[in-house]
Amino acid sequence: MREGPDIARIASLVGDPARANMLNALMGGTGLTASELALEAGVSLPTASSHLSKLMEGGLLTLASQGRHRYYGLAGPQVAGMIEAITGVAEAVGPKRVRPGPRDGAMRVARVCYDHLAGEQAVAMLDRLVEKDILLRDDREIRLGPSASSHFAAIGIDVDAKPRRPVCRACLDWSVRRSHLAGTLGAAILDKILLEKWARREKDSRAVIFSPPGKQAFEKVFLS
Amino acid sequence: MREGPDIARIASLVGDPARANMLNALMGGTGLTASELALEAGVSLPTASSHLSKLMEGGLLTLASQGRHRYYGLAGPQVAGMIEAITGVAEAVGPKRVRPGPRDGAMRVARVCYDHLAGEQAVAMLDRLVEKDILLRDDREIRLGPSASSHFAAIGIDVDAKPRRPVCRACLDWSVRRSHLAGTLGAAILDKILLEKWARREKDSRAVIFSPPGKQAFEKVFLS
DNA sequence: CGCATAGTTCGTCCCTCATCGAAGCATTCT
DNA sequence: AGAATGCTTCGATGAGGGACGAACTATGCG
Incomplete structure (x- = not known):
């Protein structure tokens, strides 16, 4: 109810598994194309495209067009820092599924x-x-x-x-x-x-x- | 697809407006009861209770029982840091809805x-x-x-x-x-x-x- | 000019999950 | 004990949003 920055909006962008995987992949700092990110996230190209639109609209990504390729990248260090912070909590909080992983x-x-x-x-x-x-x-x-x-x-x-x-x-x-x-x-x-x-x-x-x-x-x- | 800490899980916990408001309210550092948080989030008590269970299960909150009161609080500074990081991005990225607010x-x-x-x-x-x-x-x-x-x-x-x-x-x-x-x-x-x-x-x-x-x-x- | 590749848009299906009212526990006060 | 809070659980409802295939657009190559 108290109006502030819309943190739920940002968090929910990261809160989808496909998008989270994409952001993770982009943490390397290199720009990646939609197809690469689709593979990375394990979704089809249209789905990935839709997610990327949302991330763009949310201001989390930048886009660099080079010829027929379009490279997506994190919007900045602040975004990367946020991902790191979330990753840190995820690690701290859920060691259950990380370690054994004999899946x-x-x-x-x-x-x-x-x-x-x-x-x-x-x-x-x-x-x-x-x-x-x-x-x-x-x-x-x-x-x-x-x-x-x-x-x-x-x-x-x-x-x-x-x-x-x-x-x-x-x-x-x-x-x-x-x-x-x-x-x-x-x-x-x-x-x-x-x-x-x-x-x-x-x-x-x-x-x-x-x-x-x-x-x-x-x-x-x-x-x- | 790449297995790592489950960042999507954590982010999606924060990604619900009601839960985000609760976490925001808890950023003050003081423990709050379920009723207080329900008011803060603008939802009914049952809804709030359900959200609180999820946040607890996700490891983002701690619970201190004092008599018949149950005070919820952030699980630690790491969680608070994460909220701050997300808030920072939200501010940087969406000044549109923050400033004028003549609503x-x-x-x-x-x-x-x-x-x-x-x-x-x-x-x-x-x-x-x-x-x-x-x-x-x-x-x-x-x-x-x-x-x-x-x-x-x-x-x-x-x-x-x-x-x-x-x-x-x-x-x-x-x-x-x-x-x-x-x-x-x-x-x-x-x-x-x-x-x-x-x-x-x-x-x-x-x-x-x-x-x-x-x-x-x-x-x-x-x-x- | 076609063909191929990269990407987006559209339409539809389906599932998750948020929401609330009502009822059920639990704890404390009188 | 009985009453009153404070909170959780249950059950039903509904909406938002993620998924994909197919069709469309755009860019580059021969």
Whole structure:
């Protein structure tokens, strides 16, 4: 009854699971397209579009049009801070569902995140690539190291093409709470993993299952 | 899809107007009963009770039973911080509905807040009482000053009785963004205002309308 | 100029959840 | 004990809003 800033309006925008997932995905700081966010949120494109309109209207998002792509991003640090604050409470208040999570062990190990690999394997891979200076990580940004070109060429991945999407991108992995590798390079690596049949995708799930020899091959190439 | 803390769950708890109002009311830091919160939120007691259960289950509130009264309060500073963060975004993002607010000018001037006076008049009154050292304000806490007893006795209010409820309490006034006086003293003052017919309550509204002579009398006693 | 891709709008279905009145507990006061 | 509060639970009602498929618009590519 007391009139103040309409906090319920803002909170209810975040209070929908699909929208919450989108906002979470945008917490990485990189702009994402509607399709990417639809996948991230696990809803169809029209549904995602509708949610994005609402978030835009609510002032939580900004939109940057680049050619035929439209990149959505968080409206500012204040919004990001709010998400963090809510996340903090959610963590503090509901440890029940976070920890055990044996709901799908395979998902924690490796899964598809849009077009690249996520999960423990993916986080370990990025760590190792950075350790070997093949990739350079600088806070949130990831760049190619001097040896990247030759290293990836050796396994048939060309990192010197200049596509519209960035080659490297950090993507926050919520199951491990660390970053994994996204961008065209992340996508190319996932392609290779599936092409070489090192792993297969679980039907109707994002889980990625490595075969025993496939796992060895993957570790030899990326974790050695 | 990515599993993390369930931020949507928390946000949707805050995303209902009734619950948001309750949380806002509890931002004062004082425990409030279900009935008080029902009034604050503008819903019936059963509805309020249902909302309170959900907030409790969600871990956002704590409950302190004292005799037959049950005082609800925010679960902790983290929760308060979250509300503040959301409020900040709501303010930044929607100045449209905050400023002009001529929807009910009378409400801004003076209105009932549960059992005491709120609005510009109430805020001015508290300021003046503190200025004259009749009341002592210490951050959020308000105490009686040395001359309080005689000052209020002169207008027929006994502040020396020791009821269960605190005599003085600060209550955040959202229209002015400052505190006004609640507690039994606040209630007694409102009683006097209505009893002396300095003002009348608008029917079916929380607005309090002072008559011209009533306003003079009020100012003479409390704002001089 | 078509074709393809990215995105929005429309229409419809359906489910959740907020709301309230009435009745049921529980606690305290007389 | 009986009465009176303060609060919760139950049951029924209704509306808001999230979901998707299909059709439409817009931008870029050959």
